[in-house]
Amino acid sequence: MVDLSVNCAGIKSPNPFWLASAPPSNSAYQNCKAFEKGWGGTVWKTIGEPVMNVFNRYGGLDYNGQKIFGLNNIELISDRPIETNFREIAETKKLWPDRAVVVSLMVESKRETWHEIVKRTIDTGCDGIELNYGCPHGMSERGMGAAVGQVPEYCKMITEWVTEISTIPVLVKLTPNVSNIQLPARAAKAAGANGITLINTINSIIGVNLDTFELKPNVGGKGGHGGYAGPAVKPIALHLLSQVAIDPEVNLPISGIGGISNWRDALEFILLGSSNVQVCTAVMHHGFRIVEDMIDGMTNWMNEKGITSLDQIRGKSLPRIDNFGNFDLLNRTIARIDQQKCIHCNLCYVACEDTAHQCIDLTEENGSSKTEVREKDCVGCALCSLVCPVENCISMVRIDDGSASKTWNQLNEEFRKSGKQMTWEELAKFQHKHGIEIH
Amino acid sequence: MKNIAPKLQADQYERNFSDLHPPFTQNAATTEALRCLYCYDSPCMKACPTHIDISTFIKKISTGNLLGSAKTIYQSNWVPLTCAKACPVDVLCEGACVYNVKGEDPIQIGRLQRFVIENYFEKGMPTIFDKLPNNGKSVGIVGSGPAGLACGAELALLGYVVTIYEANKIPGGLNTWGIAPYKMRREDSLKEVELVKSFGVDIKTEVMIGKTVKVDDLLKQHDAVFLGVGLGESPQLSIQGEELSGVIGALDFIEKVKTENWKDVNVGKKVAVIGAGNTSIDAATEAKRLGAEQVYIIYRRSDVEMSAYEFEYQLAKKDGIVFHFLTSPKQIIGKDSVEGIECVKMKLEEPDIRGRRKPIPISGSEFTINVDMVIKAIGQETKSNFLSSIPNVTLDEEGCVIVDQTSYQTTNPKIFAGGDCINGGKEVVNAAYDGKRAAQGIHAFLSDQSKGEK
Numbered sequence: 056m057v058d059l060s061v062n063c064a065g066i067k068s069p070n071p072f073w074l075a076s077a078p079p080s081n082s083a084y085q086n087c088k089a090f091e092k093g094w095g096g097t098v099w100k101t102i103g104e105p106v107m108n109v110f111n112r113y114g115g116l117d118y119n120g121q122k123i124f125g126l127n128n129i130e131l132i133s134d135r136p137i138e139t140n141f142r143e144i145a146e147t148k149k150l151w152p153d154r155a156v157v158v159s160l161m162v163e164s165k166r167e168t169w170h171e172i173v174k175r176t177i178d179t180g181c182d183g184i185e186l187n188y189g190c191p192h193g194m195s196e197r198g199m200g201a202a203v204g205q206v207p208e209y210c211k212m213i214t215e216w217v218t219e220i221s222t223i224p225v226l227v228k229l230t231p232n233v234s235n236i237q238l239p240a241r242a243a244k245a246a247g248a249n250g251i252t253l254i255n256t257i258n259s260i261i262g263v264n265l266d267t268f269e270l271k272p273n274v275g276g277k278g279g280h281g282g283y284a285g286p287a288v289k290p291i292a293l294h295l296l297s298q299v300a301i302d303p304e305v306n307l308p309i310s311g312i313g314g315i316s317n318w319r320d321a322l323e324f325i326l327l328g329s330s331n332v333q334v335c336t337a338v339m340h341h342g343f344r345i346v347e348d349m350i351d352g353m354t355n356w357m358n359e360k361g362i363t364s365l366d367q368i369r370g371k372s373l374p375r376i377d378n379f380g381n382f383d384l385l386n387r388t389i390a391r392i393d394q395q396k397c398i399h400c401n402l403c404y405v406a407c408e409d410t411a412h413q414c415i416d417l418t419e420e421n422g423s424s425k426t427e428v429r430e431k432d433c434v435g436c437a438l439c440s441l442v443c444p445v446e447n448c449i450s451m452v453r454i455d456d457g458s459a460s461k462t463w464n465q466l467n468e469e470f471r472k473s474g475k476q477m478t479w480e481e482l483a484k485f486q487h488k489h490g491i492e493i494h
Numbered sequence: 495m496k497n498i499a500p501k502l503q504a505d506q507y508e509r510n511f512s513d514l515h516p517p518f519t520q521n522a523a524t525t526e527a528l529r530c531l532y533c534y535d536s537p538c539m540k541a542c543p544t545h546i547d548i549s550t551f552i553k554k555i556s557t558g559n560l561l562g563s564a565k566t567i568y569q570s571n572w573v574p575l576t577c578a579k580a581c582p583v584d585v586l587c588e589g590a591c592v593y594n595v596k597g598e599d600p601i602q603i604g605r606l607q608r609f610v611i612e613n614y615f616e617k618g619m620p621t622i623f624d625k626l627p628n629n630g631k632s633v634g635i636v637g638s639g640p641a642g643l644a645c646g647a648e649l650a651l652l653g654y655v656v657t658i659y660e661a662n663k664i665p666g667g668l669n670t671w672g673i674a675p676y677k678m679r680r681e682d683s684l685k686e687v688e689l690v691k692s693f694g695v696d697i698k699t700e701v702m703i704g705k706t707v708k709v710d711d712l713l714k715q716h717d718a719v720f721l722g723v724g725l726g727e728s729p730q731l732s733i734q735g736e737e738l739s740g741v742i743g744a745l746d747f748i749e750k751v752k753t754e755n756w757k758d759v760n761v762g763k764k765v766a767v768i769g770a771g772n773t774s775i776d777a778a779t780e781a782k783r784l785g786a787e788q789v790y791i792i793y794r795r796s797d798v799e800m801s802a803y804e805f806e807y808q809l810a811k812k813d814g815i816v817f818h819f820l821t822s823p824k825q826i827i828g829k830d831s832v833e834g835i836e837c838v839k840m841k842l843e844e845p846d847i848r849g850r851r852k853p854i855p856i857s858g859s860e861f862t863i864n865v866d867m868v869i870k871a872i873g874q875e876t877k878s879n880f881l882s883s884i885p886n887v888t889l890d891e892e893g894c895v896i897v898d899q900t901s902y903q904t905t906n907p908k909i910f911a912g913g914d915c916i917n918g919g920k921e922v923v924n925a926a927y928d929g930k931r932a933a934q935g936i937h938a939f940l941s942d943q944s945k946g947e948k
Binding site for chain 1: 524525528531532533534535536537556592593595596
């Protein structure tokens, strides 16, 4: 029997799918409707300082006919009166005691102001607090959001103001717009945070109108950077997640966000250490109903794999993360084209010929084209298999027997021990010994 | 005609003659274009007789570069709208699409090409072609069908003074007159004519070479001549009753349906079409759509041997056309007008050395079908009388002009030829290719001559 329930920093929910703090979690009406559809939790759209939004606030990036491959927004934190938000949070939690209700907060950098909002938030009966240190636009100009997340010292100071009085778990939500995400994460840890949420949106300009030269979104002729989200940001989120998850100085539960559209995406986050996941863009594109497939798909996958709890797989891919210097230089793969499956589109040929290593031959056979890998020249880069439109037509086949294995670090160490310099000539000798020819 | 089919309601005509394949919307075209894999050295390009760089023109649709897309198409083919609508794409480009091998629907190349060219016409045919300055040489083209238009367009852009001589009042040849209206409107063909004229090509209509203008004069007036005269009349059935009122050639009939007064064209209540080629199907379905109650196609061999494409056969069956295979007409019965057609059942002999199975009558199997109209669609004869009057041009035994396969030059060095008059009747797209290639042949010939003079 599969159990999807999770516990993120002491905040429990019946499944790992939470609404991220964003437009979908703006009101009691929306959060309750989401819970009815099956969402396990919500992070209430950030409440705090008085704000007023502009009207036009989203920009979509479409790619090859796919709408909203990426979504940019310049919406601010909740523009509803704070009293309304407090009242609705309390009502929602009362109606849905088994779901996680976390409240996202952002106020100016004053200890008293933070103390006051934290106390009032706890009074709603919610399950946790999320500190919004990520919002990259508007609020950051006023010294909040990303302006805090980008400076580890601020991050630590404000987090301490919260943790020193909070009686419920505190998550710190980080901005990806930094050069080393581990630093603000460590600051949050040092300040006593119970968990990390990442990533917030990425600084972005979604596009330029070629007729008017205006930016998208266009606010009366003006535009600027906004926060980028959606499927396009997932690889960036996975990387930043892994960086925090493997950092022994952080060692906190993580609530993962960034381009999660379905259960498969969610599992990837969990395999890289997420306790649970938060979703926004996919919901904005298709509505709350998508959670049904998320729950269903994840349950079926776990049943197939014989997994009963997400605890059994959380972080399972993390030990595989390593530095380039520890990769095996002699783990040799080459491409093989299944001629039975080939549809003769020749995309592998042109990709290899123009942009890789010129090791696919294009010939004619019985009036049709034939593509064949010259195996001795193939470096196994896998580009051909990526461009091939036919499933399992080009496979990357391992050709070494595993008996020889050498990483760059080991090789350097050997050279050092034998008094050799790492030169092109010495490297060529090593390659030649192992049958590797670089043209 | 004895029994004329009653006229239809106006909206019924519109329905019956509306586009078989409606145009793409912008969004649908983009979506379909994005589905294209953008194959390298693509099989569709190889399968197209004019070798349009299909994956490139489709890629340009997906990026919103519709003008560039049109230019890519025109670089290979000067009558792309006709080809988009009349080509047997199932056996050409779309049949070669790699998606077929993948077990998925091929890219709708014909509809995408139509989308690009119709957009180009809607935009008012903006200039996208470079025209070289006048080189002082003149080429005369006989016939304004696809071969003549393609040849004329290509030569005009190369700087030649081009005159096309057209016997008909309205130019375009079979593109204008020979394609069923629900596949292609006459106006579509005329737009392609307009484009060619915009390059400076002079089209003189109602000029019959050999009559209005003598062949000798034509040859004197021009530095080179291109023959794109197509084919001629339907051959005689050579059976009794062929002279009766109600007997008509398929192309004559199809041409009438392409005139402005097409709704006034009378068809019999019951119609027999003799022959089972693609023109037969056009004639049969047009007759049905004009109100004929019953239309028969009579063919002496079986469905295996018939030359109509599969999709044409399906269209005819969908229209309720009744096929009499292995049936040959013996005589047309009637006093002044057609009342019936007497047929005889046939059987096929064992294949001969060339693999052809000769049909032979089964004696005593005669039967009569009551019909009011007989449409003869057993092909077209070559214009061998006219062609053999041209000095030093040689015809093969079928009456087709013999040309060099590369230069399209006839045995008279000054005369070139292409299209149906050299191949005995193929697709529009083949004629378009011939015309373009012949223009290059003419260009090479006249350029060599100029060098010789210097």
